[in-house]
Amino acid sequence: MPGGLMHEILELSLEHLFLVLVAMAIAASLAIPAGILLTRRPFLRSWVLGFANVMQTVPSLALFGFLIPIPFLGGIGRHTAIVALVLYALLPILRNTLTGILGVDPAVRESAVAMGMTERQLLWEVELPLATRTILAGLRIAAVTTIGTATIAAAIGGGGLGVFIFRGLASIDTTLLLAGAIPAALIALAADRGLEWLENRLSPV
Amino acid sequence: MTPFVSFRNVSAHLGQKAVLHSLSLDIYAGETLVLLGRSGSGKTTALKMVNGLVLPTSGDVLVDGKPTTAWDLIALRRRTGYVIQEAGLFPHFTIAANVGLVPRLEGWPPQNIQVRVHELLSQVGLPPEQFAARYPRQLSGGQRQRVGVARALAANPPLLLLDEPFGALDPVTRVELQRQFLDLRRGLGKKTAIFVTHDVREALLLGTRIGLLHDGRLRFLGGPSEFLEAKGEEVRAFLTCLDLKRGL
Numbered sequence: 001m002p003g004g005l006m007h008e009i010l011e012l013s014l015e016h017l018f019l020v021l022v023a024m025a026i027a028a029s030l031a032i033p034a035g036i037l038l039t040r041r042p043f044l045r046s047w048v049l050g051f052a053n054v055m056q057t058v059p060s061l062a063l064f065g066f067l068i069p070i071p072f073l074g075g076i077g078r079h080t081a082i083v084a085l086v087l088y089a090l091l092p093i094l095r096n097t098l099t100g101i102l103g104v105d106p107a108v109r110e111s112a113v114a115m116g117m118t119e120r121q122l123l124w125e126v127e128l129p130l131a132t133r134t135i136l137a138g139l140r141i142a143a144v145t146t147i148g149t150a151t152i153a154a155a156i157g158g159g160g161l162g163v164f165i166f167r168g169l170a171s172i173d174t175t176l177l178l179a180g181a182i183p184a185a186l187i188a189l190a191a192d193r194g195l196e197w198l199e200n201r202l203s204p205v
Numbered sequence: 206m207t208p209f210v211s212f213r214n215v216s217a218h219l220g221q222k223a224v225l226h227s228l229s230l231d232i233y234a235g236e237t238l239v240l241l242g243r244s245g246s247g248k249t250t251a252l253k254m255v256n257g258l259v260l261p262t263s264g265d266v267l268v269d270g271k272p273t274t275a276w277d278l279i280a281l282r283r284r285t286g287y288v289i290q291e292a293g294l295f296p297h298f299t300i301a302a303n304v305g306l307v308p309r310l311e312g313w314p315p316q317n318i319q320v321r322v323h324e325l326l327s328q329v330g331l332p333p334e335q336f337a338a339r340y341p342r343q344l345s346g347g348q349r350q351r352v353g354v355a356r357a358l359a360a361n362p363p364l365l366l367l368d369e370p371f372g373a374l375d376p377v378t379r380v381e382l383q384r385q386f387l388d389l390r391r392g393l394g395k396k397t398a399i400f401v402t403h404d405v406r407e408a409l410l411l412g413t414r415i416g417l418l419h420d421g422r423l424r425f426l427g428g429p430s431e432f433l434e435a436k437g438e439e440v441r442a443f444l445t446c447l448d449l450k451r452g453l
Contacts, residue, residue: 107293
């Protein structure tokens, strides 16, 4: 294998990782607080979950396409790719945050309130710790999907390992296809294992 | 004598459903009032109104002369011990952290909390050196329930609320814990307790007075010996449970 290709694989893998990390950071910082809010405002649930659900059902290539003409958010390039990836990652994180918190044993929640915990103490000392495993599982699902979906980012000039895949498709070159697909798969596997480890490490129960 | 807890014409709804109908009831300092009733009689709702988990739709629940609607509920709850069925312990806290919860929320210094936790665990028959560092899942049902009682007593509250605390235990453990509750009450002096149960034997054993609720209305209020002599239909229904046991 030529040294130039190795170098490019490394470079695009880093670019790919960057896309995923930024998208995940934004998605998590939106979806976790939103999920917490939804546990407090049941009437918003169907609307917000509905939105996230619809986002998930739009075929990824089409979503990237839809974003191109939108001002500020869209256009050609990396940031449009990130917007699309964020939209995809929202649902699993949101849903798992909600499920995790609502899944806390009602007897435990009731006794926390009856012991005189404030709303904030209830959230930070009881609900979030007990929901940690489920929330992290949501992040894991979102991360693995995002790593895969990010390969399509190359279609709108977002860079990443998708560059190899699209180039390989255009020139019917299996080596190039594999140069994109194998590292993407490896990154996804590593993320899956890493977050699973974190789940077991961080969850208090 | 002014009552410590007082229900004044209290009605309550859970959602659309009326659960209590103008309940009036006084509970005096130092007594153990048992609220007895079938499932759905409104006894648990009545109990939850004392620490403001449920607020009245009309009428007032007064604690220490002040309506629950006027209390700072956080403050009220921290000075009201609460024990529920299955204990409701925090699975991610050690036994020591569970018992020391309210003192910690109240900002006690850590060494005082530790002393208090050890004292309480010994009192409920769980040697602290053996139990303090364990987690609730490593305990039996009876042991968890003891921890629940210890937790409720931690900040030395003047008032204890107990919602079928021994309901999920096997009969032998239940009797053990009832005995221990009686011992504790003797040792604690002037503590007021409201105890919810559907077990008439438990009511007669633990109550200094018994309030019988049926369909959200108070059908009987009086001491255990009066209860045994009472003629009301619902009282008779509960007393039949005792006869049945004797008959067998």
